[in-house]
Amino acid sequence: MNMPFPSREQVESIRKNYPPGTRVMLNNMNDPYSPVESGTRGTVRYVDDAGTLAVAWDNGRCLSLIPGEDSFRKLTQQEIAQEQGMKMGGDGAVSIRLISTEQLRRMGDQEGLVLQGCGGDLQEWVDGINEILAQEGILKKGAGFEEAYTFRHDGLTCMLFPFKENMELDMGKLAIWRLASYSTFGGTWLSDYVPNRLGGFIQERENVPKRIKPDCPLIGEDGNIFHIMGIASEALRENGMQEQAEEMRSRIFQCQSYDSALSIIGDYVNITAKEQAEELSMEMN
Numbered sequence: 001m002n003m004p005f006p007s008r009e010q011v012e013s014i015r016k017n018y019p020p021g022t023r024v025m026l027n028n029m030n031d032p033y034s035p036v037e038s039g040t041r042g043t044v045r046y047v048d049d050a051g052t053l054a055v056a057w058d059n060g061r062c063l064s065l066i067p068g069e070d071s072f073r074k075l076t077q078q079e080i081a082q083e084q085g086m087k088m089g090g091d092g093a094v095s096i097r098l099i100s101t102e103q104l105r106r107m108g109d110q111e112g113l114v115l116q117g118c119g120g121d122l123q124e125w126v127d128g129i130n131e132i133l134a135q136e137g138i139l140k141k142g143a144g145f146e147e148a149y150t151f152r153h154d155g156l157t158c159m160l161f162p163f164k165e166n167m168e169l170d171m172g173k174l175a176i177w178r179l180a181s182y183s184t185f186g187g188t189w190l191s192d193y194v195p196n197r198l199g200g201f202i203q204e205r206e207n208v209p210k211r212i213k214p215d216c217p218l219i220g221e222d223g224n225i226f227h228i229m230g231i232a233s234e235a236l237r238e239n240g241m242q243e244q245a246e247e248m249r250s251r252i253f254q255c256q257s258y259d260s261a262l263s264i265i266g267d268y269v270n271i272t273a274k275e276q277a278e279e280l281s282m283e284m285n
Helices: 008-017 077-084 122-135 171-180 190-197 225-238 242-254 258-268 274-284
Strands: 023-028 041-047 053-057 071-074 086-089 092-098 112-116 147-153 156-162 215-219 270-273
Touching: 008 041, 023 053, 023 077, 092 122, 112 190, 122 147, 122 156, 215 225, 225 242, 225 258, 242 258
Parallel strands: 092 147, 215 270
Antiparallel strands: 023 041, 023 071, 041 053, 086 092, 112 156, 147 156
């Protein structure tokens, strides 16, 4: 089956609208295997010759966007400003960083205060919380949160105020304030929020063996590069490597020669002969 390609003019139009560095948000991905979660944000790396957008998603994934198949949009200037916003507060600059819920689930070694339903100007939230906690005697000796995170979940904008080592913070008073103000701020600890709302922390496992490249019987197949790429992609998907299949495809569309395309395929699969695959199948049976 031939792969449909947009015209050169259409590709150039996509490249003009989505230059490298463009921030995008996914509405919905038409991928039956392992789609990126709706609402995830990412940065466009490049647009290949097929008009596909290679995106570095904020949650670490790398699946590409296909115009006409996937639903997505650019971030507004206000959203970009919120992501990059820096404002003076207290004795220094307060940084607000946008993160995904998956990144939040990887913070098992941290603790902090999570506030839910933080609408409006996020900088005002940071300044306001610092001021309130200082007045309540919770933040002591001029201390304040110099860093905060924001994320979206269940339609709500939430904020995480991480506890830093040696931070002058009265945890007993903060616990009482959190309970007393719950109806207003929805405050909870990070260690409670993630297990109760996000399914728990993702444990970083050590000494996990690297995933080996799957065998792929390409020697003796039709030499058409798209035919070969399809076989290699199917081998990756069968081994639970959908993201690698998408990444391989994007790299092939970017390369300039047949030999380069074969080399890229070899980065993802072990190229074998049909006879080897048949012998292995007989041994397993």
